[in-house]
Amino acid sequence: MTAFLKKIGLADSFQMELPIDKTDFVNTLAANLDEPGYSFFEVFSSSKNRYKGKIKNDRFEMARRVRFFETNFNNARTNGSFSQTGDKLIIDIEVIGFHNVMIPFLICFVIIYGIAFSSFFLSGGPGKMDVIALPFLILHAAFMLGIPYLLLRRSVRTAKYEIERDLFFMMRHSPRIMS
Amino acid sequence: MTAFLKKIGLADSFQIELPMDKSDFVKTLIQNVDEPGEALSTTSKAYKGTVKNDGFELTRKRKFDRKTTSPLIKGALQQVGGRLIVEVTLDAFIKRLIPYYAVLTAICLFAFGLLLFTIHPGNVRMIVLIFMAIQVVFMFAGPYVRTIRSVRETKYDLERDLHFMMKDKFTSGNE
Numbered sequence: 001m002t003a004f005l006k007k008i009g010l011a012d013s014f015q016m017e018l019p020i021d022k023t024d025f026v027n028t029l030a031a032n033l034d035e036p037g038y039s040f041f042e043v044f045s046s047s048k049n050r051y052k053g054k055i056k057n058d059r060f061e062m063a064r065r066v067r068f069f070e071t072n073f074n075n076a077r078t079n080g081s082f083s084q085t086g087d088k089l090i091i092d093i094e095v096i097g098f099h100n101v102m103i104p105f106l107i108c109f110v111i112i113y114g115i116a117f118s119s120f121f122l123s124g125g126p127g128k129m130d131v132i133a134l135p136f137l138i139l140h141a142a143f144m145l146g147i148p149y150l151l152l153r154r155s156v157r158t159a160k161y162e163i164e165r166d167l168f169f170m171m172r173h174s175p176r177i178m179s
Numbered sequence: 180m181t182a183f184l185k186k187i188g189l190a191d192s193f194q195i196e197l198p199m200d201k202s203d204f205v206k207t208l209i210q211n212v213d214e215p216g217e218a219l220s221t222t223s224k225a226y227k228g229t230v231k232n233d234g235f236e237l238t239r240k241r242k243f244d245r246k247t248t249s250p251l252i253k254g255a256l257q258q259v260g261g262r263l264i265v266e267v268t269l270d271a272f273i274k275r276l277i278p279y280y281a282v283l284t285a286i287c288l289f290a291f292g293l294l295l296f297t298i299h300p301g302n303v304r305m306i307v308l309i310f311m312a313i314q315v316v317f318m319f320a321g322p323y324v325r326t327i328r329s330v331r332e333t334k335y336d337l338e339r340d341l342h343f344m345m346k347d348k349f350t351s352g353n354e
Contacts, residue, residue: 168346169339177349
């Protein structure tokens with residue numbers, strides 16, 4: 001599944017190295033993450049943290065916190081695992097833009113356009129309107145699927161860009177990064 | 180004026196301290212910033228602007244900041260011992276908002292005048308008035324909220340991005 005998502009650009013993975021100890025990393029990251037989970041009051045929270053998520057057994061999971069009036073698609077999830085190699089911490093990060101919530105929408109999409117196309121081809125005799133209706137239908141389907149897809153791809157790219165910088169910035173007070 | 184703008188969140192100034200040399204900083208920043216005016220450039224750089232020996236003037240490129248327009252970022256560099264102090268001022272281009280607010284005010288006055296003086300009083304007038312008031316509040320608040328948000332975001336992002344750009348160039352600041 002993830003391999004397929006990566007191929008179509010809805011997931012991505014990369015590696016980063018930080019000169020930091022594992023305990024330092026875990027403590028700092030924990031201080032910079034809010035409690036996970038969705039709640040209605042999340043937008044009113046006064047927390048300064050940009051991410052919410054949890055850390056467990058050398059793995060972490062994080063996503064951008066929802067902010068007031070922020071409706072752009074920046075909610076790609078991030079899974080990471082880290083391991084200490086010498087005095088460096090190797091962090092493998094996977095960004096996933098696809099949520100399981102979207103599967104019902106995809107199914108609806110297939111059903112609705114399936115009905116539309118089949119009724120177009122199976123019903124009635126040919127008429128003048130066919131020439132207009134078919135390209136319009138194809139165009140409509142392409143936009144309905146294409147625009148969310150492009151937005152999601154963009155959210156993955158943005159999340160990748162942001163997470164690398166945000167992680168480094170969180171860890172900046174570590175003695176070996178800058179004193 | 181600037182103090183007032185800072186108070187309402189349309190301008191900001193702060194310091195970033197980096198344990199590094201000024202020449203290193205300038206060299207790295209030039210590599211990470213596009214020339215001004217490259218609207219369609221495909222590089223993955225997040226800022227564009229000019230960098231000089233003792234300061235810089237940048238704006239964020241739209242690519243990574245599609246929420247709103249970027250404030251103007253001005254920085255002055257100062258070396259103090261082994262540390263570089265970057266004095267940053269953010270300015271949110273409020274002059275660009277003035278025409279918008281002028282036209283909006285004119286339209287509002289016209290609409291309210293029309294409503295209050297021409298339509299006969301009745302139940303409908305009250306409802307229309309409430310709707311219009313809500314719409315006016317949103318129209319006025321929208322650009323303002325977006326602008327102060329862009330200033331706040333830019334403050335965080337600039338500090339983060341500078342740290343990230345310079346990550347291989349840090350010298351120990353305690354020397």
